[in-house]
Amino acid sequence: MSSPTRSPFWALSIAILRGFLRDRASVFFALIFPLMFLVLFGGLLGSQEQSKVDMIQVGAVPFVDDLPDDVAEAFAQTFDVSKGTSLAAALDEVRKGDADVAIEQQGDRLIAHYTQTDQVKAAVTQGTLRAFVDGINVVETGQPPAYQLVTERVEDDSLTTIQFVTPGLLGWAVAMSAAFGAAATLQGWRQSKLLRRLQLAPVRTGTVVGARVAVTLTIALAQLAIFLGLGAAAFGLTLTGSWWMSIPLIVVGTLCFMAIGLLAGAIAKTTEGAVNLANFLVLPMAFLSGSFFPLDVAPTWIQRLSDLLPLKHLNTGMLDVMVRGQGPGSAVVPLVILAGFAIVVTALAARLFRWETT
Amino acid sequence: MSAIQVTGLTKRYGELTAVDDVTLSVGEGEFVGVLGPNGAGKTTLLEMVEGLRRPDGGQVEVLGEAVWPRNPRLQPRIGVQLQASSFFERLTAREQIRTFASLYGVGGAIADEWLERVGLTDKADARVEDLSGGQAQRLSIACALVHDPELVFLDEPTSALDPQARRNLWDLLSSLNDTGRTVVLTTHYMDEAEVLCDRVAVMDHGRILQVDSPAALVRGLDAPARITVAPGSLGAEEAAAIPGVAEASEGVDGLVLVTREPGAVLGVLAAGDHLAGVSVQTGTLEDVFLALTGREYRA
Numbered sequence: 001m002s003s004p005t006r007s008p009f010w011a012l013s014i015a016i017l018r019g020f021l022r023d024r025a026s027v028f029f030a031l032i033f034p035l036m037f038l039v040l041f042g043g044l045l046g047s048q049e050q051s052k053v054d055m056i057q058v059g060a061v062p063f064v065d066d067l068p069d070d071v072a073e074a075f076a077q078t079f080d081v082s083k084g085t086s087l088a089a090a091l092d093e094v095r096k097g098d099a100d101v102a103i104e105q106q107g108d109r110l111i112a113h114y115t116q117t118d119q120v121k122a123a124v125t126q127g128t129l130r131a132f133v134d135g136i137n138v139v140e141t142g143q144p145p146a147y148q149l150v151t152e153r154v155e156d157d158s159l160t161t162i163q164f165v166t167p168g169l170l171g172w173a174v175a176m177s178a179a180f181g182a183a184a185t186l187q188g189w190r191q192s193k194l195l196r197r198l199q200l201a202p203v204r205t206g207t208v209v210g211a212r213v214a215v216t217l218t219i220a221l222a223q224l225a226i227f228l229g230l231g232a233a234a235f236g237l238t239l240t241g242s243w244w245m246s247i248p249l250i251v252v253g254t255l256c257f258m259a260i261g262l263l264a265g266a267i268a269k270t271t272e273g274a275v276n277l278a279n280f281l282v283l284p285m286a287f288l289s290g291s292f293f294p295l296d297v298a299p300t301w302i303q304r305l306s307d308l309l310p311l312k313h314l315n316t317g318m319l320d321v322m323v324r325g326q327g328p329g330s331a332v333v334p335l336v337i338l339a340g341f342a343i344v345v346t347a348l349a350a351r352l353f354r355w356e357t358t
Numbered sequence: 359m360s361a362i363q364v365t366g367l368t369k370r371y372g373e374l375t376a377v378d379d380v381t382l383s384v385g386e387g388e389f390v391g392v393l394g395p396n397g398a399g400k401t402t403l404l405e406m407v408e409g410l411r412r413p414d415g416g417q418v419e420v421l422g423e424a425v426w427p428r429n430p431r432l433q434p435r436i437g438v439q440l441q442a443s444s445f446f447e448r449l450t451a452r453e454q455i456r457t458f459a460s461l462y463g464v465g466g467a468i469a470d471e472w473l474e475r476v477g478l479t480d481k482a483d484a485r486v487e488d489l490s491g492g493q494a495q496r497l498s499i500a501c502a503l504v505h506d507p508e509l510v511f512l513d514e515p516t517s518a519l520d521p522q523a524r525r526n527l528w529d530l531l532s533s534l535n536d537t538g539r540t541v542v543l544t545t546h547y548m549d550e551a552e553v554l555c556d557r558v559a560v561m562d563h564g565r566i567l568q569v570d571s572p573a574a575l576v577r578g579l580d581a582p583a584r585i586t587v588a589p590g591s592l593g594a595e596e597a598a599a600i601p602g603v604a605e606a607s608e609g610v611d612g613l614v615l616v617t618r619e620p621g622a623v624l625g626v627l628a629a630g631d632h633l634a635g636v637s638v639q640t641g642t643l644e645d646v647f648l649a650l651t652g653r654e655y656r657a
Binding site: 005006007008010011012014015016018019022023188192193194196197198199200201202203355 | 408409410428430433434436438440441443444445446447448449453456457458459460461462463464465466485
């Protein structure tokens with residue numbers, strides 16, 4: 001025969017992959033949609049620096065005007081000083097939010113009128129002004145300061161927003177496409193009786209399942225490559241030492257979320273129902289697992305709750321190996337937890353599975 | 359040796375007995391139809407014979423093999439078209455049949471030959487979602503036959519098709535057992551069973567009521583023939599006087615003679631030169647169904 005015979009495994013894999021690539025909605029939700037979030041978080045939030053504090057100087061303020069040159073430079077990095085005409089007008093601007101603080105000097109008293117609207121700026125204003133006042137006081141005594149404060153950041157200098165959002169968003173993207181793919185395939189094939197048809201063909205169930213898993217893993221690894229490629233090329237993502245451990249994490253995470261999708265597909269009665277159920281499981285999980293924002297500031301009970309969610313462990317594992325510079329060993333615990341979830345949920349889905357919807 | 363041997367087959371769903379003590383034998387190379395209205399249990403019967411459902415009672419043997427549990431020796435030897443069009447989503451007709459061919463270890467060239475045989479060569483690059491109902495059924499049948507099985511099951515291959523598409527498909531279907539292949543088809547169309555099948559099993563409420571050739575089933579009815587003569591050619595009283603005519607009455611299309619001896623009556627009509635526009639209607643499977651169940655046949 002002129003054309004070679006494909007093995008059943010390859011034939012099924014190619015058929016499933018073609019079906020995926022030709023479904024614009026699937027491709028959009030697996031690749032484009034998460035990338036939109038990456039661009040949003042990485043591009044917009046990442047470049048946002050803390051803006052300067054707008055300060056209105058009312059009347060003569062010798063404290064500011066007479067700062068030594070090097071101190072004045074540091075002062076200018078925090079405060080954007082403009083001259084005001086009257087205290088009333090300046091206070092009005094602060095109240096309206098056009099300025100953050102109005103400053104006046106009465107003798108040796110420096111009076112700052114600030115607004116609490118922006119709590120961060122209010123804290124910066126008070127803290128920084130106090131530091132400058134204390135520093136100048138020490139200089140005035142002519143004595144060397146008793147203590148010196150040296151500050152150093154723990155993280156690598158390159159650690160920017162993109163470093164934190166990429167692993168979490170990637171975890172969400174992988175979870176979503178794995179769960180949706182499995183749920184939609186199971187339901188769609190059951191509805192069209194394709195499952196029945198394949199049952200009557202001389203292919204083992206393992207071959208059919210294997211082909212579906214292989215395609216989903218291929219998609220997940222493509223997501224990994226695109227995320228890391230785009231993150232590095234466009235947003236300055238820098239990976240740390242054992243980032244390659246994210247590959248086994250993605251593989252096991254994909255299996256885990258395919259199992260969740262299978263469960264949704266086994267329970268639901270229609271393809272739409274299966275996809276909605278998968279969405280219902282994955283989207284809240286993404287919020288609670290730190291995919292969109294860090295959980296460090298979340299209440300303790302949410303953090304405890306998130307420990308029960310597989311996506312949290314996938315995200316933590318990837319964050320550790322990709323940007324926190326942890327060794328390959330740090331991925332072992334997340335891998336074990338994800339594998340455990342995958343096994344338990346698959347067993348549950350298998351129990352609930354029916355060949356037909358009737 | 360028979361291709362299919364079914365004995366005392368029973369399947370219950372709760373209170374409902376979908377298939378009730380069915381015994382049926384299909385010989386090699388036979389074209390057998392299972393005829394009955396929707397809900398008669400045809401599909402359930404077929405699925406048990408295919409090995410998709412576990413019977414609650416009775417035995418099934420196909421090509422000398424047991425069908426339950428899943429029998430890998432049997433699968434390459436049988437072809438199956440399920441009621442729904444079971445396709446991989448968003449593949450073209452060619453990709454579809456080539457995928458199925460690969461599952462059976464059959465090459466792409468043979469798959470392409472089947473596309474041509476069912477008249478879909480010019481639709482080879484169309485996605486299955488864009489095929490018409492008739493084209494999808496043709497593709498589905500080709501996918502069931504691509505590995506040249508000895509026995510093929512077709513579950514209502516012409517349902518949901520318009521009458522024209524249905525008749526177009528008959529040519530293809532009737533050629534399927536030309537090479538000695540055994541064909542089992544379910545249908546709820548009487549005319550289809552009459553045209554295609556060597557033997558017909560009439561099924562209702564999960565039971566097979568009778569199995570025979572369409573002609574023998576109709577003969578067994580002992581129903582009178584109805585001869586219609588063109589209007590104005592013959593008077594009703596004159597017609598009623600012909601020996602063998604039981605009844606003569608004016609109908610819409612002309613004078614209708616009811617007789618159990620159509621040959622003799624036609625002879626008399628011919629002698630009187632009344633044959634212009636004459637038509638003879640004997641019993642149909644509809645009549646058989648009515649006689650067997652006491653109900654009008656409704657598909």
